[in-house]
Amino acid sequence: MQTIDMATTSLRELNETLQAQSQATNQTQWQIDNPKGSHAMAVGLDAPIEVTIKGSTGYYCGGMNKQAVITIDGSAGPGVAENMMSGKVVIEGDASQYAGATGHGGLLVIKGNASSRCGISMKGIDIVVHGNIGHMSAFMAQSGNLVVLGDAGDALGDSLYEARLFVRGNVKSLGADCIEKEMRSEHLEILGALLEQADADARPEEFKRYGSARQLYNFNIDNASAY
Amino acid sequence: MSDDPSARTTPRKSATFSDDVNSDIRRAAQTGIYDIRGGGAKRRVPHFDDLLFLGASISRYPLEGYREKCDTRVTLGTRFAKKPIELDIPITIAGMSFGALSGPAKEALGRGASDAGTSTTTGDGGMTEEERGHSKKLVYQYLPSRYGMNPDDLRRADAIEIVVGQGAKPGGGGMLLGQKISDRVAEMRNLPKGIDQRSACRHPDWTGPDDLEIKILELREITNWEKPIYIKIGGARPYFDTTLAIKAGADVVVLDGMQGGTAATQDVFIEHVGQPTLACIRPAVQALQDLGMHREVQLVISGGIRSGADVAKALALGADAVAIGTAALIALGDNDPRWEAEYNALGTTAGAYDDWHEGLDPAGITTQDPELMARFDPIAGGRRLRNYLNVMTLEAQTIARACGKNHLHNLEPEDLCALTVEASAMSGVPLSGTNWVPGRQGY
Ligand SMILES: Cc1cc2nc3c(=O)[nH]c(=O)nc-3n(C[C@H](O)[C@H](O)[C@H](O)COP(=O)(O)O)c2cc1C
Numbered sequence: 319m320q321t322i323d324m325a326t327t328s329l330r331e332l333n334e335t336l337q338a339q340s341q342a343t344n345q346t347q348w349q350i351d352n353p354k355g356s357h358a359m360a361v362g363l364d365a366p367i368e369v370t371i372k373g374s375t376g377y378y379c380g381g382m383n384k385q386a387v388i389t390i391d392g393s394a395g396p397g398v399a400e401n402m403m404s405g406k407v408v409i410e411g412d413a414s415q416y417a418g419a420t421g422h423g424g425l426l427v428i429k430g431n432a433s434s435r436c437g438i439s440m441k442g443i444d445i446v447v448h449g450n451i452g453h454m455s456a457f458m459a460q461s462g463n464l465v466v467l468g469d470a471g472d473a474l475g476d477s478l479y480e481a482r483l484f485v486r487g488n489v490k491s492l493g494a495d496c497i498e499k500e501m502r503s504e505h506l507e508i509l510g511a512l513l514e515q516a517d518a519d520a521r522p523e524e525f526k527r528y529g530s531a532r533q534l535y536n537f538n539i540d541n542a543s544a545y
Numbered sequence: 546m547s548d549d550p551s552a553r554t555t556p557r558k559s560a561t562f563s564d565d566v567n568s569d570i571r572r573a574a575q576t577g578i579y580d581i582r583g584g585g586a587k588r589r590v591p592h593f594d595d596l597l598f599l600g601a602s603i604s605r606y607p608l609e610g611y612r613e614k615c616d617t618r619v620t621l622g623t624r625f626a627k628k629p630i631e632l633d634i635p636i637t638i639a640g641m642s643f644g645a646l647s648g649p650a651k652e653a654l655g656r657g658a659s660d661a662g663t664s665t666t667t668g669d670g671g672m673t674e675e676e677r678g679h680s681k682k683l684v685y686q687y688l689p690s691r692y693g694m695n696p697d698d699l700r701r702a703d704a705i706e707i708v709v710g711q712g713a714k715p716g717g718g719g720m721l722l723g724q725k726i727s728d729r730v731a732e733m734r735n736l737p738k739g740i741d742q743r744s745a746c747r748h749p750d751w752t753g754p755d756d757l758e759i760k761i762l763e764l765r766e767i768t769n770w771e772k773p774i775y776i777k778i779g780g781a782r783p784y785f786d787t788t789l790a791i792k793a794g795a796d797v798v799v800l801d802g803m804q805g806g807t808a809a810t811q812d813v814f815i816e817h818v819g820q821p822t823l824a825c826i827r828p829a830v831q832a833l834q835d836l837g838m839h840r841e842v843q844l845v846i847s848g849g850i851r852s853g854a855d856v857a858k859a860l861a862l863g864a865d866a867v868a869i870g871t872a873a874l875i876a877l878g879d880n881d882p883r884w885e886a887e888y889n890a891l892g893t894t895a896g897a898y899d900d901w902h903e904g905l906d907p908a909g910i911t912t913q914d915p916e917l918m919a920r921f922d923p924i925a926g927g928r929r930l931r932n933y934l935n936v937m938t939l940e941a942q943t944i945a946r947a948c949g950k951n952h953l954h955n956l957e958p959e960d961l962c963a964l965t966v967e968a969s970a971m972s973g974v975p976l977s978g979t980n981w982v983p984g985r986q987g988y
Contacts, residue, residue, distance in 0.1 A: 416749060535740040
């Protein structure tokens, strides 16, 4: 295990060290102490390493991640795992706004709650939130899966494209063009696998599925009031 | 009624209800939807044509046209980036989306720009191999949509341009209608084929200048602080936006005035939102000067740049470089009269064709249709663009030498006068024949 203490290390050194890890690195376990809410920690990683951050992080932790498994032993600031490509980011606490924004792949697990705009514009990432999510989550979400064990705030899935949304609790309101959809066996399968990967104690049958009504896919003047 | 013609007035059309206006009204009444089109503002606004250079005189002596050097080089990104971009000429190719443009058109932009020693810019929809492969210097746009955004392309780029706004539509997002979403475009954007694709108007993971500063930090950390970071803004509040962009940590500010082209937006947006390019430059330069950052943070101006004279004027007003979009497309062959019959068949004429979003471009540039695309030769197109860039550079040098400057950057507002009161007020140079600048005292 390699340890980096942010009390004595600059952000540049931290990221440079982690980004320098190659595909075949022997140093696969990293612990970051004293993060103290720093921004842009462990961004742009691209190696099969495990990074555990002992404390809370500022903006964009794990941004554009590839391959790495990053665990935040605390809460995460805005835009955690933004534009993630692959790998996994796990937050033991809560996540602020735009968690997993525009993510293209990988798995984001939030053990606590997520704030507004969780999964905004997601493009293939899977997100599992053990708690609740805030308003406007999955806005313009294109693809991937958003799983919420708790409740969802207002305007869930507004202007949604092809992403799948699974919510166990209540949905305060659905956004434009987002509707409840039939849960078929293939969905139960996807959901079951995600719950397992995210260590979530829930059964797929307890969830409802939401998706795009696809009414806004091609502009139609009769829908103008929906925008 | 009398048959005597002199007893009647000639038919007179209204200036307010002109033929154009009336056809807009009829079109709206017929279709129930606003007009979407490409291009920039078509109305006349005060522009570079309303400025003139004074030339040399007894107090300023000129440089010899074919003997004395007039340098044109510019370096962008000197503030923070480890690897600033060095260009031979201060004319860059503006970001134009793959999707709006075909792959071969992107290739031609790369070829022409590289030959002329300048950069190209990606656009909404991500980076294509055509463009990366043929551009020696490529600026990668970081847009609200984040289509195709990934860390590998970020690192393959020579600079990163965070797009906050565009002159054609400050406050508007992008639009690519279903007709142009081919398999390849759909895949790059991670969307189903054939649906209308609207790019967001705001970034998904930051709002305001304080967030932007942290976003820039993240991008620098991902790219090892190597790449210059540009911030592109539309001509809305140039003084404040430039100030905030500098404070957020930009290496370069790209400022696009209202005449700037777009691939597709509502006509009402293009014509009625944003300020003319001419009106944007001095406030932006003022912001740079007030922060002690003029020339330290470079200013790139775009929106209606057509000739070496425009380049020289933008530089004289304080810009470090310019960017061209529409003019580059015309150089490639867009709106060329050789396709007149086909423009007519589309209900338009060469020079007026702006329905780029429909993907039917006879010139094969703003389309994803394989047959139309095949009409366009990227090698010949690249050559035309190179020639055009070279001519603009020669023109700008001609003017600079006449003003006694051995570098284009030595042009200054004192080399200019304005032809109209409006242009004088906007550009801050005196009205021709006077020492008067409206709105300022003691210039
Ligand atoms: C076909 C086309 C596509 C464009 N696509 C983008 C884009 O993807 N991103 C962007 O920031 N600006 C885009 N623009 C705007 C240009 O980057 C630039 O601001 C503008 O063209 C400059 O004005 P000019 O056309 O008068 O030279 C586009 C312009 C055109 C003509």
